Amino acid sequence: MSHPAHYREAHPLIFVFTHWINLISMVALAFSGFYIHYPFFANFMGVARGMHFFFMYVILINLFVRIVAAFFVKSATRLGTREVETDIKNWLPQKLNRHQLGAWLKYYLFLKKDHPIGAKYGVLQKIAYIVTIPLTLAAAYTGFAIYAPFMDAAFFAAGTDWVGGQMNMRIIHYYIMWVFILFTAVHAYLANVEGVAPSRLIFAWKEEEGLRFDADGKVIGGSGH
């Protein structure tokens, strides 16, 4: 019973919005993408394609906004605290995470009993989140490479030749979507398996009390419920 406190400083309001936009866009992109791959009901192709292109631009703009905001918005960089720093710190290696990779792996594999100490985002978590950025860009690149108005541009055509043609590019695009689906599944699972407080915070911006930590990861107050 060691639930950390979930304060709004962890996810300032703008990130609640960008997270919502990401979620909606990804669901829309995956659905419309599946439909474009194999139209499983009739009379929807035009809408599906429209959705796919619209949300592709939305998610790219959202990604851009999120990255820029990281340099200007302050957010908590540790668990269970209201202290804030520039958000970009969350993207960089942090002292609290040092030497903790093995601990996290052991914890997830039930080889270690105690919850490892970590920053707001643990080692694996941080890596996974950061990887979504190049992954989004790769989805965009492969998507543009199979999208008629752009596919002939040298920047995309060169990549298409390199992977061995349109069909291979299409399959890579398809698999990137699957990586997103797997990411989302694991992300949703790990975020909520020890309690739904993280979801309440990121979706509804509702706080929940719990353990508070100092800069060394030591518990300084509060209690798990």
Next chain:
Amino acid sequence: MARSVVDPLTRIEGHLRVEVEVNNGVVTDAWVSGGLYRGMEKILLDRRPSDAFYVVQRICGVCPISHGHASTASTEDALGITIPNNARIVRNLIEAAQYIHSHILWFYTLAALDYVDPVKALSADIADTYALAQAAGTGVSDFGAVAKRLQAFVDNGQLSIFTNGWFGHPAYAEDMPAELHLIGVAHYLEALEMQAVAAEIIAIMGGKFPHFMTSLPGGTTFMPTEQKLDDILFRFVKLNEWVTNTMIPDTLAIAPFYAGALGYGGGHGNFLSWGVFNDESFEANNRYMPAGVIKVAQGLTVADADASVLTEDVQRSWYDSATGLHPSAGEADANFSEYNVDDQYSWVKAPRYDGAPMEAGPLSRMLVAYLRGVQPVQDLVNGALEALGAAGRPEVLVSLLGRVAARNLETKVVSDWSLEWVNELIGAVAGGDSKFFEPHDVDEGMGAGLWEAPRGALGHFIDIQGGKIARYQVITPSTWDCSSRDDGGVRGPMEEALVGTPIIEVERPLEAARIARSFDP
């Protein structure tokens, strides 16, 4: 004693070398070598049966339709599918268009230059040419314009595809009038148009030719509209008129000048036909051109064809794999050694029927149909025999001239049937039958697609496991006809047919080339 080699043998599909031994002006031994190995059967492994239809057509760009049909038929046999009646008619029509196309192309574009000398045509009298054409009952063209065009071509000095041709070769019939040569040249040009008209029919029903698109296990993707049925019918009628009024009279006009060719070039006298053009029963023996086997030992009698007695010998060709296997267990592990007529000398395997080499092609089909009592075939063949002064003696057809004549007569038979089939399809569609495809979900089985390409018996053998191809073997007509010697040293059909051929000039063995080409390899 002299060796004479034609390599490459031009005006055929593919790469063929013909080597003959000539003694006192007669061929006493022969070796035929196929020059190309691609490994089609290995490429198909682990792919879907429906993919085989597309890929196997690329075995032969002149008879892709038959390969496509044999392939889908093999899968249908393996999975126990019977195609709808409409699909049967559509396949017959596409196949018929290819037969007409292929036979016209063979006679005029590929083979005619062995019998017609364009240079001799230059001395033709135009008025006499018209008279001769009318007397022979063959089609009249603007012979004057053709002669002028030919003269300009020769005067220009750049002979393009005629460069280094054996003009004036003594094997061209001395007594054949220049006017008949000119008629041949004029119809050579017309034939180019006609073969394209036949190919257009395939394009309408199959997307394009060569390599059509619409057959697949279970039926066809082609669904006719009134417009398309009309486009097909009008073209078949046009072709039928041309075959009846030009191709057949041409054949009968030229044949008497080469009557000597009734006396050699027959080969072993064994003939195999798997049958082609299904009727409603889908039985091979009931096909419009029925299945059957003729073995020389039994004379001119026909027996049922049985695919279980097939073997393929490979000791004399460039393969490593086991010899004498049935195609359903066949392997094709290629390994080149060297060209040596006393050992291995060809990429072509040696298929055998109950141990015997078999000739495949229009002559096989026409003889089998004749012996099985197919009326239009009997009528045409009897008429032709009479014209050649051999009434009541069908055995003379086992010869070079017989092989050529059989092909041209078959064009007429198939062309007549094609009109019947278009009307059958029109009737079926008008009667409300809109079924062209039979869905299926079986994915295991072994089967054979036994069919006839224009150039002869064609077998596709498939083993399907888990929806994928575990084994695929093809025995093409040219594998039958251009077969190398078998493990017992017995010559292939073309090799045997070459033996006994008179050769005037060892350096330019035109007569040997005629024999080889007569198989349309």
Next chain:
Amino acid sequence: MAHEDHGAIYDLLAARGVSRRDFLKYCGSIAALLGLSESFVPQIAAAVNHGAKLKPAVWLNGGACTGCTESIAQVDTPDVATIVLDLLSIDFMETLSMAMGEDALAAAEAVFEEPGYILIYEGSVMQGFDGNALRIGGKTGLEELDHAAPNAAAIVAVGSCAVDGGFVMANPNPADATGVKPYLESKGITTPVVNLPTCPVNPEWLVAIVVDVLLLGSLESGAILDKLDDWGRPKYIFGQTIHDNCPRRGHFENGNFVNEFGTEEEALGYCLYKVGCKGPQTYTNCPIVRWNRRTSWCVESGAPCIGCGNLNWVDVGAPFLNRHRDLPLPSVGNTQPGVVAGVVAGAAALGLGLHAVGMKVTGRMDGGAPYEEMKAHDKKRMQKGGGK
């Protein structure tokens, strides 16, 4: 460019039964094919008109099915097409040459001696068994190509086989087939190659190239090379996908699809995308030029495009009736990408499920385990360092 003997070509054509009017009409159709406006017709006529000497050419068959030769016999206007083939003096062509054996090869040899001819190559370049997978005249096909290529003004590779090996190079490529351009590049032979894929080649494209290269002099001027894309394909033929120009595109956008062959949807001519049409990724102008003298083309006959104009078209296209190609997985064999994705996703779901059970059993579900007091690593280091 000034052309002095304007009359010569007309005389030649007249001798071959073609009127001046027919000829200009023909030039018009060529202009259309090349994407030029009607105002170019006089220029084309002038270019054609520069002399009566036929350009020598040789047509070699590699590992071919002869389908491309067959295809060339299926051109729109045979009289004029004959002229085009007559304007080329094709002194050697296995399927059509009157000559045979050594005499036929000698005709080719005579052409090879004088640089500047056009070499047309049909079929795959067969490298298997040291080139013995293809034997012609007692030599390998490779020797023939090595000999023919260097002196040619240009090589036109007709059909997918000549472009990259075509179906013959599909996995496992038993005869080690490749295309003319990659083969010559490996040999350091720099003769320009114009690639005309699809299986077989569409004859209209060859006619366009013949006019472009020979009659507009675009080879000498280098203009032809500017019209080629990175694979050596003329952009004006292979610049747009079949999907871009498909007459059934409207059905695609509306979501009207054929789900199964032989159905009412098919009779209505709906889009064949779901049954595997490769039109969206295949760059050819088939829907516009069509096939067999513009009679029809694959999709019009109810058949999905199989992408025969793509590089390595069998491997990237099969199974042809599926949306995706197969992946050749080692020890598993050809597998659909969706199956792989399904298996991985299923395994992941199973893994998460098992993990959740573990979380429940270890009592971490509600709030997780207690936090460690100090990082395990630091603790260990402190113990080693004597409590520092």
